[in-house]
Amino acid sequence: MTFRRTVPHLLALAAGAGLCLAAAVWTRNLVESRTLRSIDAGLSQSGHEWTVVQVDGLHVVMSGIAPDDATRFAALSTAGRAASSARITDQMEVADPVAIRPPEFSIEILRHDDGVSLVGLVPSSMDVEGLVSSVREHVDDAPVSDLLGTVDFEPADGWYRAVTFGVEALAALPRSKVSITASRVAIGAVAKDADDRRRLERLLRRDAPAGLELALSISAPRPVVAPFTLRFLIGSDGARFDACAADSEAARDAILEAAQGAGLGDGATCTLALGTPSTRWGEAAVAGIVAVAELGGGTFTMSNADVTLVAEAGTPLPRFERVSAELEVALPPVFSLKAILPEEVEQDEEVPLPEFMATLSPEGHVQLRGKLGSDSTRAAVESLAAAHFGIDHVYLATVLDQDLPRGWTQRVLAALEAMRFLSNGAANVTVDKVTISGNAAFEGAQSAVARVLSDKLGAGASYELDVTHLEVSEPRIDLPTPEECMARVHEAAERKKITFNPASSTFEDDAVETIDAIADILRECQGIRVEISGHTDSQGRETMNQRLSQARADAVLNAILARRVLGTGLVAKGYGESRPAASNDTAEGREANRRIEFRLIGGPEDLTDSPGSGAETRSNDDVIEASDGGGTE
Structure with missing residues (x-):
């Protein structure tokens, strides 16, 4: 009896427990679903689609790869607005940072009547004071405003040679803008006249280093022509201009079109100039050219406002009178016409004519x-x-x-x-x-x-x-041969060695005189290919010796470039202790191994001016040595 009475109670209790369990599961699923939807909606609206959200009851796990820490923190904050921060587990990762790209270094040099302005971004390793001093030398000590910023990155290959060329170009450009990057130099300038513009263009293209893009925009003011003249004629050898001046592009085009219609061939030019007596110059010129064509030959001349039409001898009088009258009507009021029909005169052949x-x-x-x-x-x-x-x-x-x-x-x-x-x-x-x-x-x-x-x-x-x-070529200058140049460099290096402070790439004071002398020689011998190589002895670690030799070679190269030498054919290369010139077992040998060499490169290698590049061929090269001042490496 007792068992029978307890069974219903047990069944009721089991049913209640099952209902509670079902309710709990349903409630959990509902909470998870609502939490997940709320967090996903917030993350999507905030642009954090990269996140992965998992909900386990009241517990929220966030994973995924954030582009940076700030974005990861922003996603975490967004999720915290939909669920308590205590319920959120952060398993998000941050992507590896992308290497910062170096900026593109550039210099804008503006030269005007009041001086020179330098604007741009340059590497912090560049000698800005030396650059300003070099600019001042090329502009006759005019005031120079330094507005350059610096940043600690290495410049691209070709930077120093481009800067050297751009600065040297200033000497020939009184009013100009020079824009310099490592691969391109753009020059805008004003020339005195058209001939001066052509001279400047030839000079700059000749001196531009190989591989450097050169963009020229040199303008020339219109010349003042006095008297303002046009002379068009049709003779036995066809039509031609002896002189042609126009006051505008429209007038020039109209004049050339009329002349071509009268039989002038292609290739004729008409100078745009100042000094016209009338804005209707082109109209008068076209009328005169048409008149010569209708006559079948003759000469039409305009000198300021004086206009002359000369027919060929033998031109029928009615035609001459008709064309002359039509031309007089067609000419603008300011112009005065004189029409001439020469008479055919027979000369006595026995009487000599004066000459x-x-x-x-x-x-x-x-x-x-x-x-x-x-x-x-x-x-x-x-x-x-x-x-x-x-x-x-x-x-x-x-x-x-x-x-x-x-x-x-x-x-x-x-x-x-x-x-x-x-x-x-x-x-x-x-x-x-x-x-x-x-x-x-x-x-x-x-x-x-x-x-x-x-x-x-x-x-x-x-x-x-x-x-x-006739195009006049630039005078040819007999430059010394590469071998003669290196012989002079050798002589300068022998007089006084290039020396460094121990374990340093800083020159000793005595080395400056030698570098000045070598720079003067290389400036005259621009275009030869020279490797500046650094060497050390075997004391110290090999990697340290390698870096020191490269630093010393770079220091010599930069010092030469700072003295206004084009770096087109110059390279710096550090060899460390790999190429001893003597035994490292003695102090004398180690001192001989601590050296700078200048080598004339005679092979076909394509060199750049970047440190650490250059050919390693040593055969048939002139070698000039300069040691440091002693001390350990």
């Missing part, structure tokens, strides 16, 4: 031959020639003739005045025209000759020009 000729040799000697009107004219001609070419370079062989045509003296003097633009050539004056021919060293010579003749003789004067521009 004057001046010949200029490439050496600068001038011979004057032909007829002049009087002693005073002869004296004036001789004085003008002496003023332009030098009294010792003028040879006079003229004869007097009082029956010369009117204006003869003026034409002779104008021809001599025009010859000053030639390197060599001749001027010929006859009854009907002036002819100038020869070679010139600058492109605008023919236009300059045309301006002089138009100014002195009038826009309607008859003259022919055949002036050729």
Whole structure:
């Protein structure tokens, strides 16, 4: 009976326990689910998708790889807002830090009338004071503002040679901006004129180290042309410009297009210049070129506001009158037209025509031959020639003739005045025209000759020009051979050794004089390939000796570069104790092994100026030694 009464109670108790267990499991799952959803939502909204969250009842475990400590802490704080921090176990890891990339070093050098400014970021190992001093030397001791920042990173290969080239370029660039990086130098500058711009571009490209990218942006102001001149003609040999000036790009393009329509070939140029008498210069020039084409030949000349149209002899009169009238209507009001139709004159072949000729040799000697009107004219001609070419370079062989045509003296003097633009050539004056021919060293010579003749003789004067521009190469300097350079370096090193403080890469005071002398030689011998190698004795650890030898070689290289020597062919290499020159068993031998060598590299190796690089070939190389001042390594 007792058992029967207890069974229902036991069953009820078991059922209650089961219900409690089920309720507990359900409650646990509910808490886990809600906690997980709450934490996941917060982490997702905060951008922490990299986290892995596991919930075991009230216990939360966070894992995953955070990019950094700050991000890990932020994820932990976010989870703490959804669950108590005491319930959270942090098993998150932090990714290995990425190596910091060195900055790209650069220098902006701004040179203006008030001085020079240096702006940029340079390595802390660079001698900034030496750089400022070098800049000051190249700009005639003008004020230099140092706005450079430094950071403790090693520069990229080519940095020092780029800086040396950029600083040396300042000497030729009074107003400029030089932007320097290890691989590129960009130069913006203002030249005096177009010829000066071409000279600067040739100079800079010639001196740029091999492998260095050079970007040039050198502008030249427009020249002032007086008188403002254009001369277009169509003759038996086709159409050409003797002179062409334009006041704007639009006018230039219109003039060249009209000239090409009249038969001018490709390649003609028209100088953009200042000094035009009217903003409608291009309009007048186009009208004149079209008129010459309609005549079928002749000359159209503009000298400031004076315009002359000269038809060829034999041009039909009705055509000449029609074209002249149309041109006069087409010209803007400021321009004044003079139209000329020459008459065909038959000369008596038995009567010799007067002639004057001046010949200029490439050496600068001038011979004057032909007829002049009087002693005073002869004296004036001789004085003008002496003023332009030098009294010792003028040879006079003229004869007097009082029956010369009117204006003869003026034409002779104008021809001599025009010859000053030639390197060599001749001027010929006859009854009907002036002819100038020869070679010139600058492109605008023919236009300059045309301006002089138009100014002195009038826009309607008859003259022919055949002036050729010949490119003048830079004078060639006989530089010493690499072997001669190294012999001089050897002599400088023998006079006084390069010495260091014991166990240091710091020079002793006596070494500065030797480095100055070697730098002077290498500056003159730029382009030769030299390895500066450091060596030690065998005392001390091998790794320490290796580092010391490299540091000493670098110190010599940097000292030479600081003295404005291009580093294109210079390298520094430390060999430690691996290449003894004598036995390390004696004090004398160890002292001989502690040395700096300058070696002329004769192989085909492609060298850079980075420390530690360079060829290791020793055969057939000149070796110059410099020791330290003694002491242990």
